[in-house]
Amino acid sequence: MRISIVNPNSTRSMTETIAHAARQAAARGTEILAYQNDAGPISIEGHVDGALAVPGLLHALAIAERDGADAHIIACFDDTGLEAARSILKGPVIGIGEAAARMATLVARRYSVITTLSVSVPILEDNLSRAGLSSLCASVRASELPVLALEADPEAANAKISEEIARAIDEDGAEAIVLGCAGMADFAASLSERHGVPVVEGVSAAVKLMEAAVTLGLKTVKRGGYATPRPKDQGFVYPDGMIGYTESAPVLEPVE
Amino acid sequence: MRISIVNPNSTRSMTETIAHAARQAAARGTEILAYQNDAGPISIEGHVDGALAVPGLLHALAIAERDGADAHIIACFDDTGLEAARSILKGPVIGIGEAAARMATLVARRYSVITTLSVSVPILEDNLSRAGLSSLCASVRASELPVLALEADPEAANAKISEEIARAIDEDGAEAIVLGCAGMADFAASLSERHGVPVVEGVSAAVKLMEAAVTLGLKTVKRGGYATPRPKDQGFVYPDGMIGYTESAPVLEPVE
Amino acid sequence: MRISIVNPNSTRSMTETIAHAARQAAARGTEILAYQNDAGPISIEGHVDGALAVPGLLHALAIAERDGADAHIIACFDDTGLEAARSILKGPVIGIGEAAARMATLVARRYSVITTLSVSVPILEDNLSRAGLSSLCASVRASELPVLALEADPEAANAKISEEIARAIDEDGAEAIVLGCAGMADFAASLSERHGVPVVEGVSAAVKLMEAAVTLGLKTVKRGGYATPRPKDQGFVYPDGMIGYTESAPVLEPVE
Amino acid sequence: MRISIVNPNSTRSMTETIAHAARQAAARGTEILAYQNDAGPISIEGHVDGALAVPGLLHALAIAERDGADAHIIACFDDTGLEAARSILKGPVIGIGEAAARMATLVARRYSVITTLSVSVPILEDNLSRAGLSSLCASVRASELPVLALEADPEAANAKISEEIARAIDEDGAEAIVLGCAGMADFAASLSERHGVPVVEGVSAAVKLMEAAVTLGLKTVKRGGYATPRPKDQGFVYPDGMIGYTESAPVLEPVE
Amino acid sequence: MRISIVNPNSTRSMTETIAHAARQAAARGTEILAYQNDAGPISIEGHVDGALAVPGLLHALAIAERDGADAHIIACFDDTGLEAARSILKGPVIGIGEAAARMATLVARRYSVITTLSVSVPILEDNLSRAGLSSLCASVRASELPVLALEADPEAANAKISEEIARAIDEDGAEAIVLGCAGMADFAASLSERHGVPVVEGVSAAVKLMEAAVTLGLKTVKRGGYATPRPKDQGFVYPDGMIGYTESAPVLEPVE
Amino acid sequence: MRISIVNPNSTRSMTETIAHAARQAAARGTEILAYQNDAGPISIEGHVDGALAVPGLLHALAIAERDGADAHIIACFDDTGLEAARSILKGPVIGIGEAAARMATLVARRYSVITTLSVSVPILEDNLSRAGLSSLCASVRASELPVLALEADPEAANAKISEEIARAIDEDGAEAIVLGCAGMADFAASLSERHGVPVVEGVSAAVKLMEAAVTLGLKTVKRGGYATPRPKDQGFVYPDGMIGYTESAPVLEPVE
Structure with a gap:
C-alpha cells in the first residue's frame, strides 16, 4: 500500500526527518510518499501559521491521492487542516497529534501532551x-x-521536555506521554525509559494507524461534515479536476 | 467608532446585503467598513470552502484594521477563521454564528440553530x-x-426554514431560534411572530456586540492561543507589514 | 430606550454608585431608571441574603416595567432572582454576573471571576x-x-484583588478577568493595564448587552421556565395587577 | 428523633396530606413536625411562586429547629429554597425532589421524573x-x-401520569420513575406494578434519608456556600435571634 | 428486616469488624446477616483482586437472598461486583463506596474520598x-x-489519613470526606471533629440506605443491564438453582 | 510477532470463528495464538456472565503471555476483564469493543454500535x-x-442488524457503524456497501491495533490502576507463578 505524509510547512530538513521517521515505522510493503507544502510557513506555531498552511496542504494531499496514496498523514502536531482534508480525500487521513493520542490511550488511562x-x-x-x-x-x-529550536539544540530541548514530563506525571497524574511535535520523535525511547511511562511519537503512530485502516478497508465516510464539497462555478478548480484555490498552484513532486 | 464586516466569500450581492444589514443595525456614530474576500469561493459550504477562504479573509481583516476599524465581524455563520483572526487583530472580533447564539442565550434557556x-x-x-x-x-x-438558493427563491426558503423551526420547538425543546446563514436575515421578524419565540439573526447581533465591546474598551487578549504570531523569516509578510501568505495579495477597498 | 437597574440590597451609597456607573456606560438616548430594594438586606453575601432579597427585587422590577423600562439589570453579581425576573418581565433582563462573563468570552478563551x-x-x-x-x-x-469593605478601604481592596488576579492568570490559566462585585468597577481599567489581560466589570457590560437586546427587538421568551406565572386566587397580587407577595409592598420611585 | 417537614405553600389540605405521608414513612421513634408556610402562595408552579415562598419557608424552618427538629424536609418537588435552608440550619435538610431522585438511583441506572x-x-x-x-x-x-388538579380528579391524573411513564420507559430509556409532585404519592405502588419499574415518591424518600443522616450523626457542613450568614446590622433579625426578612413574621405552630 | 453484608475478601478479622459496624448502625428490628467470601483474596487492592473475588461474592449474595435477606451490602469500598450483583438479586444492593458518597452529598456540595x-x-x-x-x-x-496496615498500626494510619484530609480540604475544595476503606470506620468521628467537616464511613451509610430502600419497598429493576441473566445450558448452575460458575462452590454460612 | 486472542466463553465454534477472523486480518509475520476460556459460560450476555468469565479469562491470558504473546485481544465485545488484564500483562491488551470503536473514529465523526x-x-x-x-x-x-442466534440463522440476523443500522443513521446521526458482537464479523463488508457508511468489525480492528502497538514498542504502563498486583500470601498463585484464583485451574493449550 501507499501512504502519503505531508509536511504542512516549507522547511526541507523537517520534511526529510519526517519522511525518514515514517519509512522507519512502515511495514514491508508500505510505500511512503512524502510531500512538502512549499506554499506554507517555515514552521506552524499557532492559529495563523496553521490557517495559512491549509490551502497548500490540501493541494499536496490532492496530489498525493492522484499519485496513488491509499491513506494520508498530516505531519503537524496541530493536525492542520484535518477536517478539510477528510472532505476531499477518498482514503483515510489522520494528523500526527490525533494519532499519538489515540495510541497512548491503548496503554494508559491518562496521558499528557508536551508541545512546543x-x-x-x-x-x-x-x-x-x-x-x-x-x-x-x-x-x-x-x-x-x-x-x-528542537533541531538547533537537541540536548537542551531533551532536558526541557524531560522536565515537563516529570511535572505531568507528578502534578497532573499522567500515565503516558504524547510528544507534541514532529521534531521530538528521536527522544521517545530514552524518555520512556527514564520516566517509566509509555512515550508516544506521532509520525510512527500515524503510519501504523493508517496501515491498519487501509488493511481493514476503511475509507472516510462521505456524509455529514465530510461530504464531498459541491463544485463552485468559478476559480477553485485545478486543471486536473482537484479542488484548489488558484490555478497557479505549483505541481508537487514527492520528496525522496 | 468603526466596525469592519468582511464577507469571506466572493459573491458581491451577498456582500452588499450584509453591509446593508450591518448599517441598519449600527448605532448612530458607528461607521461600517464592509469588505469582500475576492480570493474566496463564491459561497462557504463546509470545511474546504472555509479553509480556502481564510488567507484572503485574514488579509481583508488586516486591511480593515489598517483602515481604522475598532472591531471586526466575520460575516459567515461558520465563523470562518475566527481564531486566527483573533491572533492578528488588536480590536475584538466575532463571527455572526457565535454572535447570534450569544444573543439568543439572553432571552431563552435553550436555542436551536437552523442552518443551510x-x-x-x-x-x-x-x-x-x-x-x-x-x-x-x-x-x-x-x-x-x-x-x-436563499437569494434565488426566498419564499420557498422561508417555508422550509419555518418548518425546521417548528420541529426544533416541538422535538428538540428550542425556546429561541438562531438563523444560521447571513442570507436568512430578512426572515427573522416574521418567523419570530409566527412561532412565538425569539429569532436571532447574526449580522445585527454581531454589530451590537462589537459596539458593546468597543464602548467597554475591550480588546482581544494577546496571550495563549491569541498571542501575536512570531515573525517568520521568509514570505508571509505584506509590504505594509501585515501578515499574509503571498506578496501578490490584492489591495482591498471597502465596499460601499 | 429605557433600561432599569435594580440594586437588590438596601444600601443607598451602592445604589448611587451603580446608577452612576450605568449612566456612564449608557449610550446617548438610553435613559437609566435606578431602583433600590428597600426590603432587602444591606448587602448580599450568600444564599440567605439572596433569597430574602428576591421578593422586594421582583416588586422593584415590576415597578420598573410599569415605568416604561424596555430592559432590566439586576445589579448584584449573584444574579439574584434572575430566573424569576425573566418569568414576570416582558423585556429582556440580565444580571451583572452573567453580563460580565458573557463579555469576557468575546475577547479571551478562558476567564476567571474574582468575587468577594x-x-x-x-x-x-x-x-x-x-x-x-x-x-x-x-x-x-x-x-x-x-x-x-470595598467602599471602606478601596486601596487595600485593590491590592487584594490584584493579588488574586495574578494567581488566576498564573495558576488557573485565566486570560481575562471578571470583577465579581458591583463595588469593584472603578478598578477595572488599572487592573487590566497592570496584568495585561481584559478586565470586565458587570454594570457597564449589562448596560451594553441590554441596549443591544433592545435594539435587536429581543424579548424574553414566554415558554418553558419563563412562562408567565398562572394567577393564584389568593394573596400575591398587587393592586395594580403585578405579582407580589403582600399587598402592603411600598410603591417605589426611581433613584436619581 | 424529630424531623420537620415544611410545606412551602399555604394550602392546608396539601400540608395535611404531606404530614400524613411523612408519618406513615417514619420509623417508630421518629416524630414528624409539620409546618405550613402561610406566607407562601397556594401552590408552587415555576420560578416566581418558588422565589416568593422562600422567606416564609426559611422562617418556618428556623422555627422547626428551635422546636427541636434534628433534620428537615422541604416538601416541594422544586426543592424550593434548599441551598438557603442549608445555610441557616444545623441539622441536615433535603427537598423531596432530590430525595426521590437519590433513592431511584439505588435501584436503576436511569430514571425519569414526571412532574406537573x-x-x-x-x-x-x-x-x-x-x-x-x-x-x-x-x-x-x-x-x-x-x-x-391532582387533588381535584385523582383518577384522570393517574391516567395522564401513567401515560407519561410509558413514554419515559419506551422513548427515553427510563428504568425507574420519580413522581415529581407531593400530590402524586398515593399513585406510586400501583404505577410501579403496572409498569414493572420502581416508582419513587419524594416525601417518604426524604423521611428515610433524613432518618439515615441523623442516625449517622451527619450535619450540614458550615463552610463554602453553606457558611452561616454574617449578621446584618439592620432589619432581618427575628426577636428570637433567627434570620428573617421582617419582624412581623407570624409565630408558627406545627400542624397536627 | 434482614440485610446481608458480604465481605468480598477472606480475612476473618475484617469480616468481624464489618459485621460489628453494621450491627451498630442497624435499627432495632434489622437483622444483619454477615458473610465472608472464602474463595476471595485476603484483601482487595486493584482490578485483579476485585475480579477474582466476584464469583465467590455472587455466590455468597445468592446464599444471602436464599437465607431471607431483603437487601444486600458489598463491604468493599471498590463496590466489587455491584453491577453483577444487581442482576441476580431481587432486593436492592449497594456497595459501601457508593453508599458513603451518596450520604456525603446530603450535607456538602463537594466531597473527597481518601482511599488506601x-x-x-x-x-x-x-x-x-x-x-x-x-x-x-x-x-x-x-x-x-x-x-x-490499617489494622496493624491504627495510630499511624489515622495520622496519614488526617494529613490527606487536610490536603483535600485545602487544595481540592472538599467540604466533606468519604473514608475509602472499611477499615477506616473507627476514625470517622474524631476526624470530623478535628477538621470541621462531615466524615462519612461506608458500612453504616450502606446499612441506613438499605434500611431506607427496604422500608420504601424498592427493589432493583429487572430491565436493561439488570435483567435477570438468561439460563445457560451447561455448567454455571448451582444445585439449588442459583447462578454460579462451578458446581463445587462451598455452602456458606453467615458469620456471627 | 505473536498476538493472543482469547474467547472468554466456552463455545468452540465461536473460538474457531474468532481465530480464523484474526488470522485473516493478521499481517504476514504475525502469529495468532487463540485460546478458549473453558471455565467460562457458553456466551457472555450481561454483567453476570461477564463477571464469571473473568478468572478463567485472566488465566488464559497469563498462559498466553507465558507462551510468548507480545500483545493480547479479549474477543468479547463487552471487553470483559480488560482492566484486570491490563494489570497482569506486560504487553498491550485490547478488547474487540474498544478496538472497533477506536477504528470507527478514524473515518467518521459519530458512530453507533449495534449489539446483541x-x-x-x-x-x-x-x-x-x-x-x-x-x-x-x-x-x-x-x-x-x-x-x-447469529450462528443459527445468519440471514435473519443480517436483516435485523441492517434495520438497526438504518435507524442509527437516520435517527441518531451515525456516520459509521460498529458491529457489536464477534459473530457479526462476516456481515461488515456487505452492510457497509448497502448503507454507504464504514462498518467496523472488532476482531480485525483489534489485530491491527495490537500489531501497531507492538511495532511501536508500546507496553501497558505499570502505574496507577494498572500497577502489578501486590502478591497475596495465601491461595491466588498458580504453580507457574501466575496470578489466579485456585490452584486447580486447567492448563490451557492454544486452539489451532
Whole structure:
C-alpha cells in the first residue's frame, strides 16, 4: 500500500526527518510518499501559521491521492487542516497529534501532551476535544521551545521536555506521554525509559494507524461534515479536476 | 467608532446585503467598513470552502484594521477563521454564528440553530462547543437549502426554514431560534411572530456586540492561543507589514 | 430606550454608585431608571441574603416595567432572582454576573471571576453553569473582602484583588478577568493595564448587552421556565395587577 | 428523633396530606413536625411562586429547629429554597425532589421524573444538575396537570401520569420513575406494578434519608456556600435571634 | 428486616469488624446477616483482586437472598461486583463506596474520598462516574496505606489519613470526606471533629440506605443491564438453582 | 510477532470463528495464538456472565503471555476483564469493543454500535465512557438477537442488524457503524456497501491495533490502576507463578 505524509510547512530538513521517521515505522510493503507544502510557513506555531498552511496542504494531499496514496498523514502536531482534508480525500487521513493520542490511550488511562509553544495549547485542546480524546487527557503542557529550536539544540530541548514530563506525571497524574511535535520523535525511547511511562511519537503512530485502516478497508465516510464539497462555478478548480484555490498552484513532486 | 464586516466569500450581492444589514443595525456614530474576500469561493459550504477562504479573509481583516476599524465581524455563520483572526487583530472580533447564539442565550434557556446544508452542522457544533455555547444548544438543524438558493427563491426558503423551526420547538425543546446563514436575515421578524419565540439573526447581533465591546474598551487578549504570531523569516509578510501568505495579495477597498 | 437597574440590597451609597456607573456606560438616548430594594438586606453575601432579597427585587422590577423600562439589570453579581425576573418581565433582563462573563468570552478563551466572599463561590458557579458559561471559566476565586469593605478601604481592596488576579492568570490559566462585585468597577481599567489581560466589570457590560437586546427587538421568551406565572386566587397580587407577595409592598420611585 | 417537614405553600389540605405521608414513612421513634408556610402562595408552579415562598419557608424552618427538629424536609418537588435552608440550619435538610431522585438511583441506572407543569422542568433540571443527579436522569417530563388538579380528579391524573411513564420507559430509556409532585404519592405502588419499574415518591424518600443522616450523626457542613450568614446590622433579625426578612413574621405552630 | 453484608475478601478479622459496624448502625428490628467470601483474596487492592473475588461474592449474595435477606451490602469500598450483583438479586444492593458518597452529598456540595492505595483510584473514579457521583467529587486521594496496615498500626494510619484530609480540604475544595476503606470506620468521628467537616464511613451509610430502600419497598429493576441473566445450558448452575460458575462452590454460612 | 486472542466463553465454534477472523486480518509475520476460556459460560450476555468469565479469562491470558504473546485481544465485545488484564500483562491488551470503536473514529465523526441484547447496552456504554469514546458515540443499539442466534440463522440476523443500522443513521446521526458482537464479523463488508457508511468489525480492528502497538514498542504502563498486583500470601498463585484464583485451574493449550 501507499501512504502519503505531508509536511504542512516549507522547511526541507523537517520534511526529510519526517519522511525518514515514517519509512522507519512502515511495514514491508508500505510505500511512503512524502510531500512538502512549499506554499506554507517555515514552521506552524499557532492559529495563523496553521490557517495559512491549509490551502497548500490540501493541494499536496490532492496530489498525493492522484499519485496513488491509499491513506494520508498530516505531519503537524496541530493536525492542520484535518477536517478539510477528510472532505476531499477518498482514503483515510489522520494528523500526527490525533494519532499519538489515540495510541497512548491503548496503554494508559491518562496521558499528557508536551508541545512546543503555549500558543498551540488551545489548538491541541480543541483538536483533542473534537476527536473525543479530551476525557483521558491529563494536561497539555508547553515546553516553550520553538519548533526549530528542537533541531538547533537537541540536548537542551531533551532536558526541557524531560522536565515537563516529570511535572505531568507528578502534578497532573499522567500515565503516558504524547510528544507534541514532529521534531521530538528521536527522544521517545530514552524518555520512556527514564520516566517509566509509555512515550508516544506521532509520525510512527500515524503510519501504523493508517496501515491498519487501509488493511481493514476503511475509507472516510462521505456524509455529514465530510461530504464531498459541491463544485463552485468559478476559480477553485485545478486543471486536473482537484479542488484548489488558484490555478497557479505549483505541481508537487514527492520528496525522496 | 468603526466596525469592519468582511464577507469571506466572493459573491458581491451577498456582500452588499450584509453591509446593508450591518448599517441598519449600527448605532448612530458607528461607521461600517464592509469588505469582500475576492480570493474566496463564491459561497462557504463546509470545511474546504472555509479553509480556502481564510488567507484572503485574514488579509481583508488586516486591511480593515489598517483602515481604522475598532472591531471586526466575520460575516459567515461558520465563523470562518475566527481564531486566527483573533491572533492578528488588536480590536475584538466575532463571527455572526457565535454572535447570534450569544444573543439568543439572553432571552431563552435553550436555542436551536437552523442552518443551510448538513455539511455545515459539525462545523457549527464545533464552533459552539469551542465558544462554550453547547450546553444551551438544543439542536443544529440543516434546511438543506444551499446558501445561494436563499437569494434565488426566498419564499420557498422561508417555508422550509419555518418548518425546521417548528420541529426544533416541538422535538428538540428550542425556546429561541438562531438563523444560521447571513442570507436568512430578512426572515427573522416574521418567523419570530409566527412561532412565538425569539429569532436571532447574526449580522445585527454581531454589530451590537462589537459596539458593546468597543464602548467597554475591550480588546482581544494577546496571550495563549491569541498571542501575536512570531515573525517568520521568509514570505508571509505584506509590504505594509501585515501578515499574509503571498506578496501578490490584492489591495482591498471597502465596499460601499 | 429605557433600561432599569435594580440594586437588590438596601444600601443607598451602592445604589448611587451603580446608577452612576450605568449612566456612564449608557449610550446617548438610553435613559437609566435606578431602583433600590428597600426590603432587602444591606448587602448580599450568600444564599440567605439572596433569597430574602428576591421578593422586594421582583416588586422593584415590576415597578420598573410599569415605568416604561424596555430592559432590566439586576445589579448584584449573584444574579439574584434572575430566573424569576425573566418569568414576570416582558423585556429582556440580565444580571451583572452573567453580563460580565458573557463579555469576557468575546475577547479571551478562558476567564476567571474574582468575587468577594467564598460563601458566594458556589452561587456563582451554579449561575455560570446554568447560563452555559462554565466550560470557559478557569476559576471563581474569593478575595474574602466583604462587599462593604470595598467602599471602606478601596486601596487595600485593590491590592487584594490584584493579588488574586495574578494567581488566576498564573495558576488557573485565566486570560481575562471578571470583577465579581458591583463595588469593584472603578478598578477595572488599572487592573487590566497592570496584568495585561481584559478586565470586565458587570454594570457597564449589562448596560451594553441590554441596549443591544433592545435594539435587536429581543424579548424574553414566554415558554418553558419563563412562562408567565398562572394567577393564584389568593394573596400575591398587587393592586395594580403585578405579582407580589403582600399587598402592603411600598410603591417605589426611581433613584436619581 | 424529630424531623420537620415544611410545606412551602399555604394550602392546608396539601400540608395535611404531606404530614400524613411523612408519618406513615417514619420509623417508630421518629416524630414528624409539620409546618405550613402561610406566607407562601397556594401552590408552587415555576420560578416566581418558588422565589416568593422562600422567606416564609426559611422562617418556618428556623422555627422547626428551635422546636427541636434534628433534620428537615422541604416538601416541594422544586426543592424550593434548599441551598438557603442549608445555610441557616444545623441539622441536615433535603427537598423531596432530590430525595426521590437519590433513592431511584439505588435501584436503576436511569430514571425519569414526571412532574406537573412544564414551567417546572428547567427548575428540576437545574436542581438535579446542582445535586450531581443529571447524568443518570433520562428525562424530566411534564404531565401538564396543575398541582391542585391532582387533588381535584385523582383518577384522570393517574391516567395522564401513567401515560407519561410509558413514554419515559419506551422513548427515553427510563428504568425507574420519580413522581415529581407531593400530590402524586398515593399513585406510586400501583404505577410501579403496572409498569414493572420502581416508582419513587419524594416525601417518604426524604423521611428515610433524613432518618439515615441523623442516625449517622451527619450535619450540614458550615463552610463554602453553606457558611452561616454574617449578621446584618439592620432589619432581618427575628426577636428570637433567627434570620428573617421582617419582624412581623407570624409565630408558627406545627400542624397536627 | 434482614440485610446481608458480604465481605468480598477472606480475612476473618475484617469480616468481624464489618459485621460489628453494621450491627451498630442497624435499627432495632434489622437483622444483619454477615458473610465472608472464602474463595476471595485476603484483601482487595486493584482490578485483579476485585475480579477474582466476584464469583465467590455472587455466590455468597445468592446464599444471602436464599437465607431471607431483603437487601444486600458489598463491604468493599471498590463496590466489587455491584453491577453483577444487581442482576441476580431481587432486593436492592449497594456497595459501601457508593453508599458513603451518596450520604456525603446530603450535607456538602463537594466531597473527597481518601482511599488506601493508588491502584484503587481509577476504580473508585469509574464507580463514582457510573453512579452519577463524579460531578460533586473534589478528588479521590490515596493514603498509600495497604488495607491490612490499617489494622496493624491504627495510630499511624489515622495520622496519614488526617494529613490527606487536610490536603483535600485545602487544595481540592472538599467540604466533606468519604473514608475509602472499611477499615477506616473507627476514625470517622474524631476526624470530623478535628477538621470541621462531615466524615462519612461506608458500612453504616450502606446499612441506613438499605434500611431506607427496604422500608420504601424498592427493589432493583429487572430491565436493561439488570435483567435477570438468561439460563445457560451447561455448567454455571448451582444445585439449588442459583447462578454460579462451578458446581463445587462451598455452602456458606453467615458469620456471627 | 505473536498476538493472543482469547474467547472468554466456552463455545468452540465461536473460538474457531474468532481465530480464523484474526488470522485473516493478521499481517504476514504475525502469529495468532487463540485460546478458549473453558471455565467460562457458553456466551457472555450481561454483567453476570461477564463477571464469571473473568478468572478463567485472566488465566488464559497469563498462559498466553507465558507462551510468548507480545500483545493480547479479549474477543468479547463487552471487553470483559480488560482492566484486570491490563494489570497482569506486560504487553498491550485490547478488547474487540474498544478496538472497533477506536477504528470507527478514524473515518467518521459519530458512530453507533449495534449489539446483541439490551442487557449489554449499559456495559458497552460504561466501557466507551471509560475509554474516552463516549462523546463521539451516537448510540448503542440492541438488535435483541442472542449471541448464538447469529450462528443459527445468519440471514435473519443480517436483516435485523441492517434495520438497526438504518435507524442509527437516520435517527441518531451515525456516520459509521460498529458491529457489536464477534459473530457479526462476516456481515461488515456487505452492510457497509448497502448503507454507504464504514462498518467496523472488532476482531480485525483489534489485530491491527495490537500489531501497531507492538511495532511501536508500546507496553501497558505499570502505574496507577494498572500497577502489578501486590502478591497475596495465601491461595491466588498458580504453580507457574501466575496470578489466579485456585490452584486447580486447567492448563490451557492454544486452539489451532
